[in-house]
Amino acid sequence: MSAPVLLVEDDISIAVVITTALEDEGLQVVRCDTIAERDRLLNCEHYSALITDVVLKDGDGIETLPAVKDRQPDIPVIVVSAQNTLDTAVRASDTGAFEYFPKPFDLDELIRAVTAAIAASEPEIHPAEGEEHTELPLVGRSNPMQAVYRMITRVLRNDLTVLILGESGTGKELVAEAIHKLGQRSQGPFVAVNTAAIPADLIESELFGHEKGAFTGAFARHIGKFEQARGGTLFLDEIGDMPMQAQTRLLRALQSGSILRVGGREEVPIDARIIAATNKDLAPLIEEGRFREDLYYRLNVVPIMLPPLRERGEDIDALARHFLAKASREGLPRRALTDDAAALLRAQPWRGNVRELRNFIYRLALLAREDLIDRASVQSMLAEEIPTPAPSLGSPTPPFSGASDLETALARWLAANAPEPGQIYAKAIAAFERPLLTHMLDTTGGNQLRAARMLGINRNTLRKRLDELDIDPERFAARTRS
Structure with a gap:
């Protein structure tokens, strides 16, 4: 029989479930609920694997893993945690954890991981000295x-x-x-x-x-x-x-x-x-x-x-708070959401996924009249949104009339003008934005809502660009009436 598995878990119900499952697999389990007791046990006996929670009564189970490696360098470590963020997963990986499981976890997967960890002979991976992961770009615990x-x-x-x-x-x-x-x-x-x-x-x-x-x-x-x-x-x-x-x-x-x-x-x-x-x-x-x-x-x-936002609705609150805080750091007013407002956000389909939610939150931060954003404010701004078709992985981009002609014209323009590297995007946009917008207005008879929907942009964005380019949509409407 292999050496026992050391389980460090202060939630008694979870500890009992894990212990029972491992013992059913023929493994011996030694259980404790503090870092101090863990270290004492490691000093007294060799263990085939360590399963540890992160938040324990007397410290952080991940931060103290170097002490475990000092005592038993070859012991494989499996981290389980309710602090299920990317930061936790990365910290577990950086400290050489064999596997990381967010709570609630699949018990069968945990058993397989423990069995594999005991059998594994690969060297542990240690983090680069001084590595920190504070400003991580991904948000969500779903x-x-x-x-x-x-x-x-x-x-x-x-x-x-x-x-x-x-x-x-x-x-x-x-x-x-x-x-x-x-x-x-x-x-x-x-x-x-x-x-x-x-x-x-x-x-x-x-x-x-x-x-x-x-x-x-x-x-x-x-x-x-x-x-x-x-x-x-x-x-x-x-x-x-x-x-x-x-x-x-x-x-x-x-x-x-x-x-x-x-x-x-x-x-x-x-x-x-x-x-x-x-x-x-x-x-x-x-x-x-x-x-x-x-x-x-x-x-x-x-x-x-990557899952679409509709499959991780429980993350919308955290994402909204994250974007409000980010908007504040970037100079927009500091805002917060009422519970009713947050519930309304969770109920939306967000067909444009996290990008659409981010843009909406930034508009809220800019245009809301009160620092505490209520349900009515969210509902009012949602009413101004342009509906978009639900995307799916593999669905083709909605066809745009004349797209092949536009590509041909763009290629010819690039060949004729040969903008310097670093200026291609800005000059191409400047050259093609006006004819594109006028074409859309001509197609829709000056209807800005329809033109914005065809372009896939917000109506307010279209209005702003028309003003900046001095394009009068009324002349297209007049042309349609005449």
């Missing part, structure tokens, strides 16, 4: 988010490629940033690129760089995103929209571990962790021949699925 936190902690101490899946607005880039900031490449750069926002004929240059003279307008060597991310993390967002030719080059780069600049002859080694993300279901795209199956397998080494 069970779906706990699964996300656990997946994040499992990829922090390696460079495995991660594929983040989830609807628009669920926080895919925040997860990528968390993996970077908390991982072993945190001292390097975090380079994010939206592969859907780059014209097809420029994407290879943006990702891999180009040599001087590689094509018309290439007046100097350009260092691409792969090289910019050297020593850090490269985040490839909206990977499902990447053109096929670029997919082929990306696959070759991942397979070979090096890139070749456009027009270049010298291979440049890749020194960046790759994290990709998409709001699309890649399986149908593969079947339709629009996404390479071999690239999918290269990217999908560790998948992380």
Whole structure:
């Protein structure tokens, strides 16, 4: 028989349940409820595993784990906690915990983890000295988010490629940033690129760089995103929209571990962790021949699925408080929500997920008349919202009339104007925003609500841009009447 398992848990009901389950598996369990008693027991006997709560009567079970390792360096540790935040999961991982379980946990999974921990012989992972995780980007304690936190902690101490899946607005880039900031490449750069926002004929240059003279307008060597991310993390967002030719080059780069600049002859080694993300279901795209199956397998080494906000409604209160506090730090009035107002927020579908909730909370912080926001204020602002169709992973973007013509016009404009790197986005927006807005107003006969709905923006945002661009919607309405 192996050495006993040491259980440190001050909730007697949970302690009894865990003890009974482990003893049914033929394991011997020694139980205590304080850190002091834990240390005394560790000094007296060898244990095959340690299961510990975090908040105990005389201290923090995670903070004191170094003392456990001083006494028994090879003991695997399993942390269970009701303090189920990303911070807790990361702290548990950083102190070398074998596994972390948020309460309430699946008892069968706990048993499997204990059995695996006892059999494991891998060395423990210790945190980098002085690491702290105070400003973490992810908020929520729901069970779906706990699964996300656990997946994040499992990829922090390696460079495995991660594929983040989830609807628009669920926080895919925040997860990528968390993996970077908390991982072993945190001292390097975090380079994010939206592969859907780059014209097809420029994407290879943006990702891999180009040599001087590689094509018309290439007046100097350009260092691409792969090289910019050297020593850090490269985040490839909206990977499902990447053109096929670029997919082929990306696959070759991942397979070979090096890139070749456009027009270049010298291979440049890749020194960046790759994290990709998409709001699309890649399986149908593969079947339709629009996404390479071999690239999918290269990217999908560790998948992380982000839940939509409608599946983690219990997190809405915490998210709302978080965004109100963040808005206050950014200069907006300090606000709070009444219980009725918070309940109304929880009842909303939030089809735009966390991004939509964040924007709504910021508008509340700016426009509310009282510091304590009540249900009537929330209801009034919700009435001004433009309804949007419910998204789903893999659902196509609503078709926009003339989208292919618009893409062609944009490509021609880029070729003709050749804006300098760093100015492409601003100049393209400036060039195309006015004709886009006038086209929408012409299509809708000057109806700003319909135009805003087609554009996918708030009506107030549209009004603001029309005023700034000196576009009079009435002239389009007059044209329709005449």
